[in-house]
Amino acid sequence: MEQIDTLINARWVIPVEPARTVLDHHSVAIRDGRIVAVLPTDEAHRTYQADHVRELDSHAVIPGLINAHTHAAMNLMRGIADDLPLMTWLQEHIFPAEQAHVSPEFCQDGVEAAVAEMLAGGVTCFNDMYFFPEVTARVTTQAGMRLSAGMILIDFPTAYADKPEEYIEKGLALHDAWRGDPLVTTAFAPHAPYTVGEERLTHVATLAAELDCPVHIHVHETADEVNQSIATTGERPLARLEACGLLSPGFIAAHMTQVTETEIERLAATGSHILHCPEANMKLASGFCPVQQLLDAGVNVALGTDGVASNNDLDMFGEMRSAALIGKAVAGDAAAVDADTALAMATINGARALGIDGHTGSLTAGKAADITAVDLGALECQPVYNPVSQLVYSAGRHHVSDVWVAGRQLVHHGDLLTLDRDRILNRLHAWRDKLLPNA
Template identity: 65%
Template sequence: MERVDSLIHARWVIPVEPEGAVLERHGVAVRDGRIVAIAPSAELQARYSAAEERHLGEHALIPGLINAHTHSAMTLLRGMADDLPLMTWLTEHIWPAEQRWVGEAFVRDGSTLAMAEMLLGGVTCFNDMYFFPEATAAAAREAGMRAVLGMIVIDFPSAYASGPEAYLEKGLAFHEACRGEALIRPVLAPHAPYTVAEPWLERIREHAEALDVPVHIHLHETAGEVEQSVQQTGKRPLQRLDELGLVSPRLLAVHATQLEAAEIERLAAAGAHVLHCPEANLKLASGFCPVGALSAAGVNVALGTDGVASNNDLDMIGEMRTAALLAKAVGGDAAAVPAAQALRMATLNAARALGIDGAVGSIEPGKAADLTAVSLGEIDLQPIYNPLSQLVYAATRRHVTDVWVAGAPLVRDRQLTTIDAAAASRRAAQWGERIGAADRGEG
């Protein structure tokens, strides 16, 4: 018999590719962190001997979820300034707090807290945009989690860098330091067209082409952002980026709630990607991303949570449900974003946007064994007519029991194996006391 490291059997394997497939009483063989085979459980047991064998009797085994856009360290700002418009929230609360508190320790502790939450919710990879990506990378390495980390660029000085030139220098050094790592991938992450001047956006395009990495940027997040751009330049932000050569297959356009028909066509023609964050957009009243129209035009749409300061969680199963329901209401079409598409947006579409779909995003031989097991045997999920629909419309992150990244178990029986949850919670509480007192003017 052929030797493998592990066999993972489940009532249902939902591979994502082909879309909508549900394989009953199947399993996955894993060796050296990669998927060797997917087949009926009896066939796997006849062919392979394994060092470890898991039987997940009433579970769905899915690809690890990918959070396509977040600011992980901002977990430490969860709930600090709720129920405020975007610019009030940013300028009067978030940015002042960041100026005072953000440093390596803040980012490391906040990122660790975020990764604990994401892993327990079935997320195996996240695409981050924040200061001190080196600290997030260190936390990700300790946790064993896959991370795509932004080389942040913004016009404003911070504790991390004095200005755009310094941000770029630090980012490029970070990229070089991560060269060859299997789980960490740096990408360029200019904050937004209204916070990064055009000469620097042009420099970013040049570096993106030279390094062959995506450009991760907030774009058309609110009507106010678009109006301000038109008033100041006579052009909408997407047009400005297009003239700078940034509208291409490298573009990861976050939010995209304010799109005209011609702009959707342009994104499709360019092969650009949209990173949709439905719950954050709802909470900040930013608008609605036209997911149905984008998908119909052929634009790849992936799902993210945004940061918890504007969501207020990192729950990708919840985000799938919200995305599917919102698309139906916005498009006036009950068939818009069916369950299979919602799952794809949170897995393979996200991997494609991040340029890692050759390694993750679906359960296929040769890909990394980034896997999530969701228990569908709970009483609140009965009866089950369609496991895929049940996963998206009825399951919650509390139903996640096991998570693997590159074959390594990072959550086992609902317990983290690489992160000390109690210690992460204690550090978060300490940060919360200090930051909350300062925001209230008490310190």
């Protein structure tokens, strides 16, 4: 028998690749952090001798979820300014609170809370845009989680940097420091076309091409954003970004609730990606991304939560359900954004957007063993006719029992193995007292 590190025996294995595949009574064999094979359980018992065996008789085993758009440190701002339109929320509440409080300590505690929440909810990788990304990378890797760290850029001074050149300098230092790390990749993260000038966006496009890094940016989040751009420049933001040389297979645009057929054609032709955040878009009344129309045109659409200050959670199961339901309503078609599509958006599509689909995003031999186990044995998940539908429409993050990243178990029976939940709660309570005047 062949020796391996871990054997996961599950009622269902849903590999995502090949698409629309459900494997009954299958197992995932893991050695040295990678998937060796996905095979029938009875064959696995004959083939492998494992140091650790996990029996998951009522579970669906899926690729670890990928939260493709986050501001992790903003976990400290959960609920700080609810029920407000985007620009009021941002300019009158979030920016002032950040100016008063953001620091390395703020990011340390906020990111740790976000990582704990995401891991417990089956997320194994997230794509972040926020200040002090060096802190985010350190906290995330200490917990054992995967990260796309944003090299943040914004035109005005903050606690992180005084001028655009300093943001870029610090971003390049981040890229160099983490280059080659097995858990961390980097992406340029200019905040938005209304907070970063075109000269700097053109510079980012040049640097991104030289370093082969994605560019992660908020685009067409609201109608007001688009209208203001037209009023001041005569062009829609996406056209300005294309003129800067940004639209490409490395371009990942968050939100895109306002999009024309011509823009969809340009996004598809350039290989650009969309990061769909349905619940944040609804909460801020930003609009609705036409997901099925984008998918039909060949645009890759991934799924994210946004930060908890505008959501108010990092629940990717909730985002899958919302994406599927809203996608049907927007398309006027009950078959639009079906359950398999929603699961793909939360896994392999996110990996494609981040350029890491060769390493994660599906349960495929040779890829990293980033795995989430979801218990479908609960009353509210029974009976099971189609486990993928159950995952998207019935299950929730509280049904996640186990999580592995690169073969290392980080959640076992719902318990966090690399983070201290009580200490994180104490820090959250302390920050609430500091931030209360901004609420």
